[in-house]
Amino acid sequence: MRLAIVGTGLIGCSVALAAREKLGAGATGWDPDPDSLAAAAERGALTPTASLADAVAQAEVVFVAAPVAELGQIVEQVLSLVGPDVLVTDVGSVKRGVVNANRDPRFVGGHPLAGREIGGAAHAQPDLFEGATWYLTPTETTAGVQLERAFRLLTDLGARPRVLSAEVHDQILATVSHLPHVFANLLVTEAGATLAAEGEPLPAIGPSFRDSTRVAGAPSSIWVDIYRANSDAIVERLRRVEADLAKFRAMLEADDSDAIKDWNELAAAEHRRLLVEGLDSEKTTSISVRVPNQSGVLAEIALTLGGAGIDLTDLQLHPAADRATGTIVLWVPQGEQAERAIGLIAELGHSVSEV
Numbered sequence: 001m002r003l004a005i006v007g008t009g010l011i012g013c014s015v016a017l018a019a020r021e022k023l024g025a026g027a028t029g030w031d032p033d034p035d036s037l038a039a040a041a042e043r044g045a046l047t048p049t050a051s052l053a054d055a056v057a058q059a060e061v062v063f064v065a066a067p068v069a070e071l072g073q074i075v076e077q078v079l080s081l082v083g084p085d086v087l088v089t090d091v092g093s094v095k096r097g098v099v100n101a102n103r104d105p106r107f108v109g110g111h112p113l114a115g116r117e118i119g120g121a122a123h124a125q126p127d128l129f130e131g132a133t134w135y136l137t138p139t140e141t142t143a144g145v146q147l148e149r150a151f152r153l154l155t156d157l158g159a160r161p162r163v164l165s166a167e168v169h170d171q172i173l174a175t176v177s178h179l180p181h182v183f184a185n186l187l188v189t190e191a192g193a194t195l196a197a198e199g200e201p202l203p204a205i206g207p208s209f210r211d212s213t214r215v216a217g218a219p220s221s222i223w224v225d226i227y228r229a230n231s232d233a234i235v236e237r238l239r240r241v242e243a244d245l246a247k248f249r250a251m252l253e254a255d256d257s258d259a260i261k262d263w264n265e266l267a268a269a270e271h272r273r274l275l276v277e278g279l280d281s282e283k284t285t286s287i288s289v290r291v292p293n294q295s296g297v298l299a300e301i302a303l304t305l306g307g308a309g310i311d312l313t314d315l316q317l318h319p320a321a322d323r324a325t326g327t328i329v330l331w332v333p334q335g336e337q338a339e340r341a342i343g344l345i346a347e348l349g350h351s352v353s354e355v
Contacts, residue, residue: 003027004056006074007065008040010116011091013124015063016045018157021126030055039121056081061153064090069225072101079104087149093173094229095137095166105295108150109137109166111173112159119219127158134159136302137166144298144328148317155314164306174233178226179241182234184216284313285338289328290351293319298328304344305330310337329355 003019005012008031019025029046031037041048049055056062056078066074071092078088079102089110092098099109114132116123134154138147147163154161164172187209227234251259291297298317305312314331332341338354345352 001025002058002060004059004062005029005040005046005065006052006055006062006078007031008036008046008121009065010119010121010124011112011114012063012065013040013043013045013121014126014128015065015157016040017043017124017126018129020045022158023156028055028059036121040124043121043124045121045124052077053081059086061087061149062089064088066090067222067225068092068094068097068229071098075102075107079107082106087146089150093177093226095169097229099137099139099166103139103141105141105143106146108142108146110150110154111135111137111169119222130158132159134161135169136161136163137169138163138299138302140296140299142299143295144317147298147302148315151312151315160313162306162311163302165303168307170230170233174230174237178230178234179237181215181218181223182238184213188213188216283334284331285334286355287330287332287338287341287345288353288355289330289345291326291328293324293326301328301330301345301348301350304348305332305341308340308344310341
């Protein structure tokens with residue numbers, strides 16, 4: 001397999017290293033920053049090229065690891081340079097902009113939930129994506145064969161692909177990623193202001209503060225664009241948090257111990273639920289779906305399941321000899337998720353059965 005890496009920082013270089021180690025795949029790379037490109041080449045991750053066109057000329061798969069604000073434009077450039085069978089994907093942490101700008105059958109939006117506090121090719125690792133969720137955000141125009149290729153490739157790199165819409169992705173990330181960065185910045189700013197006002201030196205920091213502020217002050221070169229690109233989803237959550245903070249402040253002002261206890265117990269219950277739902281199950285059910293050979297069928301099924309919170313652990317396409325129909329085999333967690341998956345696929349009008 002021949003890969004092209006456009007953007008050779010931490011994520012792009014880690015993709016190249018993982019592909020080399022796990023798949024024996026070679027990669028070419030390009031980055032507008034010559035120092036970043038040189039650093040990736042020094043790691044032995046890829047062969048540097050002089051231009052974007054040179055980087056993607058012979059590629060079968062292109063990963064675009066550019067800043068969020070530039071993703072749409074660069075993906076569009078890449079699509080204009082590659083052939084009809086090339087898979088193009090990206091790694092941006094906000095998906096609506098790049099996906100809406102590139103409704104090309106060859107493009108599958110992506111975002112790995114992996115990274116480090118320190119960026120750059122020097123800190124790239126071939127196991128960075130091992131066991132990590134890697135979101136895929138196809139649209140109704142995405143070619144089924146490209147979605148399957150992306151799913152298979154990411155699995156081979158050690159990641160766990162999950163399919164959902166760009167809209168749902170951005171709403172989720174606003175809560176579980178972008179908002180925590182906002183809170184971390186607020187906490188360290190508040191701590192610094194309090195200590196300065198009191199004329200106190202920095203005390204020994206306990207684990208609660210340290211854990212809560214681990215991501216504070218993440219690189220502005222990345223995070224300013226993320227905040228702006230997903231501002232509507234972040235603002236919506238900030239409004240809800242502001243309302244919840246006002247309610248908690250009222251509990252404290254009223255010295256309402258019962259309300260405070262209920263508030264704390266609710267958080268404990270939600271924490272336990274999230275931990276349980278996050279536990280991985282190795283037991284899966286395979287589901288066979290008979291479908292017409294039409295563009296967007298696989299994406300429709302995958303997005304329907306992803307929107308219902310049903311994880312696809314694997315998928316395969318099996319075209320019929322006449323090429324008019326085909327079979328999609330999906331693997332999902334056993335039990336309630338499998339039952340819901342069968343029902344949802346049947347509601348889409350497809351013949352579905354457990355294998």
